[in-house]
Amino acid sequence: MTIVRLEAKRLTPESFAPFGQVVEIADHAPVMINEGNTERFDSLGHVECTGVNGKAVINIFRAQPRVLPMRITMVERHPFGSQSFQPLSGESYLVLVADAVEQPSPEQLHLFISSPDQGVNYKANTWHHPLLALNKVCDFLVVDRKGEGDNCEEYFFCDQIEIIIDAVPSEEA
Amino acid sequence: MTIVRLEAKRLTPESFAPFGQVVEIADHAPVMINEGNTERFDSLGHVECTGVNGKAVINIFRAQPRVLPMRITMVERHPFGSQSFQPLSGESYLVLVADAVEQPSPEQLHLFISSPDQGVNYKANTWHHPLLALNKVCDFLVVDRKGEGDNCEEYFFCDQIEIIIDAVPSEEA
Numbered sequence: 001m002t003i004v005r006l007e008a009k010r011l012t013p014e015s016f017a018p019f020g021q022v023v024e025i026a027d028h029a030p031v032m033i034n035e036g037n038t039e040r041f042d043s044l045g046h047v048e049c050t051g052v053n054g055k056a057v058i059n060i061f062r063a064q065p066r067v068l069p070m071r072i073t074m075v076e077r078h079p080f081g082s083q084s085f086q087p088l089s090g091e092s093y094l095v096l097v098a099d100a101v102e103q104p105s106p107e108q109l110h111l112f113i114s115s116p117d118q119g120v121n122y123k124a125n126t127w128h129h130p131l132l133a134l135n136k137v138c139d140f141l142v143v144d145r146k147g148e149g150d151n152c153e154e155y156f157f158c159d160q161i162e163i164i165i166d167a168v169p170s171e172e173a
Numbered sequence: 174m175t176i177v178r179l180e181a182k183r184l185t186p187e188s189f190a191p192f193g194q195v196v197e198i199a200d201h202a203p204v205m206i207n208e209g210n211t212e213r214f215d216s217l218g219h220v221e222c223t224g225v226n227g228k229a230v231i232n233i234f235r236a237q238p239r240v241l242p243m244r245i246t247m248v249e250r251h252p253f254g255s256q257s258f259q260p261l262s263g264e265s266y267l268v269l270v271a272d273a274v275e276q277p278s279p280e281q282l283h284l285f286i287s288s289p290d291q292g293v294n295y296k297a298n299t300w301h302h303p304l305l306a307l308n309k310v311c312d313f314l315v316v317d318r319k320g321e322g323d324n325c326e327e328y329f330f331c332d333q334i335e336i337i338i339d340a341v342p343s344e345e346a
Binding site: 021023033034035037038039043044045046047049055056057058060061062063084086088090117119130131139141142 | 196197198203209211212216219220222229230231234235236239257259292294303314
């Protein structure tokens with residue numbers, strides 16, 4: 001049995017760029033609207049929506065917190081649309097993605113830890129793990145695609161490799 | 174000078190239905206996903222996106238709190254797309270919409286007060302007032318449409334009518 005331990009890095013727009021967008025104000029410059037009453041931080045995330053009768057929808061996901069250490073057995077991807085997650089519960093969460101190959105190896109996984117006000121928007125067809133909430137039950141606003149066709153592919157890692165997420169340092173989670 | 178005072182009603186899916194969707198968990202039944210780790214409250218909001226090169230984008234709006242009483246002078250609408258607002262700052266806010274006529278009268282305005290976890294998604298071409306945050310500077314996740322064409326129409330009420338939002342009862346805001 002081979003054991004691979006994943007280390008979480010701080011989520012940044014640069015490190016996440018191959019996989020999608022980080023949806024946060026950060027150092028973006030706003031456009032002033034509504035007679036100066038509102039700053040618009042524009043187009044932080046790009047909604048992709050293709051395939052037969054594809055439409056974007058807004059959902060809420062309520063996620064149970066994960067117990068670490070945990071074993072990672074699979075990732076999934078959505079060929080016909082992006083999928084965004086915006087935290088609504090004031091907690092950090094883990095973001096696990098993989099390089100854009102057909103069968104990612106454990107070395108092609110990338111683990112990030114968010115801040116409580118960072119959302120992510122996965123580009124269409126980006127391998128990612130299902131929600132990895134921490135600390136408590138957490139709600140997320142989710143924008144993704146509904147429509148015809150099989151929009152969810154799963155990839156399961158070889159049984160002989162144990163991929164582990166250890167506890168996240170407490171100052172980060 | 175005629176004075177019209179608007180009274181805020183509690184935001185509910187039923188009362189808001191002519192104008193769009195209330196994006197909240199409320200009593201919706203979830204679909205279990207992610208091997209039982211996540212409840213998906215599906216398609217709470219429907220993203221509309223038409224017109225030349227229309228694409229949906231995810232933005233953050235940072236709104237100054239309004240000082241009540243305030244005078245309402247206009248509403249706006251977006252013919253080519255829906256526009257959703259999800260509160261990220263844990264505060265209630267006001268939602269002011271108007272009936273689907275070309276030139277709404279003050280009697281055709283409808284004022285709602287949200288709870289801190291209710292989002293709204295305005296249907297395309299629904300008259301609404303720009304963001305009416307309360308109490309403090311508030312961030313909202315906004316999903317709307319970018320693309321070609323004039324996607325913002327404004328309607329200004331007659332100067333001779335003073336439309337006023339009075340203070341919202343403290344137990345509601």
